[in-house]
Amino acid sequence: MDFKTRFKLRSPKPGIIMKKVNVKEKFQMFSDHWNPRIVGELNGQQVKLAKLKGEFIWHSHEDEDEMFFIVKGSLKIEFRDKTVELKENEFFIVPRGVEHKPIAEEEVQVMLFEPASTEHTGKEKHKLTNNNQEHL
Numbered sequence: 001m002d003f004k005t006r007f008k009l010r011s012p013k014p015g016i017i018m019k020k021v022n023v024k025e026k027f028q029m030f031s032d033h034w035n036p037r038i039v040g041e042l043n044g045q046q047v048k049l050a051k052l053k054g055e056f057i058w059h060s061h062e063d064e065d066e067m068f069f070i071v072k073g074s075l076k077i078e079f080r081d082k083t084v085e086l087k088e089n090e091f092f093i094v095p096r097g098v099e100h101k102p103i104a105e106e107e108v109q110v111m112l113f114e115p116a117s118t119e120h121t122g123k124e125k126h127k128l129t130n131n132n133q134e135h136l
């Protein structure tokens with residue numbers, strides 16, 4: 001396949017809007033905790049922003065890996081056998097099927113990257129569970 005044909009195959013579909021996203025501005029648009037906003041999508045994955053404070057619930061995602069990138073603050077993620085502490089500019093990928101419980105002593109701003117099919121709290125249901133997350 002020649003270069004031009006390959007390029008054409010990789011070009012955006014007609015109607016796709018290309019726009020830059022300012023993460024800081026997006027974070028200024030909401031203040032609630034544990035309620036991720038969808039700010040981008042690519043290849044079946046979603047880019048989400050969330051503010052976390054306090055303790056979340058133990059849960060796992062059977063078929064999806066989940067990335068936590070720390071934009072501001074710090075986050076602990078408890079696993080059954082260890083705890084990981086993440087600081088600004090660090091990220092962690094929680095593999096599918098692994099139980100985890102995020103804990104934020106102070107408010108933390110995180111970017112999440114996960115497939116669109118990912119359920120917020122896996123099979124667990126909780127008052128914080130939101131599987132109809134807002135696009136910003």
Ligand code: NI
Nearest residue numbers: 059061066120
């Ligand atoms: Ni999770």
